[in-house]
Amino acid sequence: RSGQIVVWREGFYLPLVLVSLAASFWAFQRYPRRQGWWRWPSRVLLLATATVAALNLLPPAWDQSTFTNPEFRQQIIALGFCLLVMGTSPLWALLPRLLTTGIVVLLGLGSLWYPLHNFSQLLPAIRELYQQPLVAGWGVYTMATGVIVLLVLHGIELCNLDS
Numbered sequence: 001r002s003g004q005i006v007v008w009r010e011g012f013y014l015p016l017v018l019v020s021l022a023a024s025f026w027a028f029q030r031y032p033r034r035q036g037w038w039r040w041p042s043r044v045l046l047l048a049t050a051t052v053a054a055l056n057l058l059p060p061a062w063d064q065s066t067f068t069n070p071e072f073r074q075q076i077i078a079l080g081f082c083l084l085v086m087g088t089s090p091l092w093a094l095l096p097r098l099l100t101t102g103i104v105v106l107l108g109l110g111s112l113w114y115p116l117h118n119f120s121q122l123l124p125a126i127r128e129l130y131q132q133p134l135v136a137g138w139g140v141y142t143m144a145t146g147v148i149v150l151l152v153l154h155g156i157e158l159c160n161l162d163s
Contacts (some may be wrong), residue, residue: 005125007118010074014111015143016053020082021107022150023050025100027086028093047086054082101157108151116144 027046057079059072067076085092092100119140127134 005121007122008114010078011114011118013057013075013078014107014114015147016056017078017082018104018107018111018147018150020050020053021085022104022154023047023053024082024086024089025092025104028090029097029100030093047089050082050086050089054079054086057082097157098161101154101161104154105151105158108147108154112144112147112151116140 023046027043027050057075059066059069059075062072066072119136123134123136
């Protein structure tokens with residue numbers, strides 16, 4: 001009624017947190033197919049992916065004052081947590097796969113629903129503001145496809161844990 005659309009801005013960063021945590025959890029898991037020469041290059045690739053996804057959580061034009069700004073506090077905490085998990089990923093591999101896979105699946109569901117739901121709420125207001133027809137761009141579909149792929153892979157993992 002007041003013309004305001006209330007969204008949690010940091011919720012749009014959930015897919016980055018998902019990718020960072022999923023790659024960190026996968027890096028040191030023991031899989032029979034990942035043996036021999038491919039084991040260490042795949043770990044390096046997964047840890048690099050986790051780091052890049054986490055660093056994308058940095059606020060724009062960051063400096064020392066940005067890190068203490070309450071507006072970016074949740075973002076900085078998420079960044080620190082993702083880097084901490086990445087740095088301790090060999091220890092996370094010791095936890096039951098059911099736990100880490102469950103975390104990724106739950107976070108994946110939130111990462112899929114929250115940004116898409118809130119973007120669909122914002123799009124009509126943006127259309128009205130620009131006074132021209134707007135549609136979701138390729139980034140929305142790419143994000144949704146990536147999250148769905150991660151959810152399918154972890155769903156398969158959950159099914160394989162039961163057998």
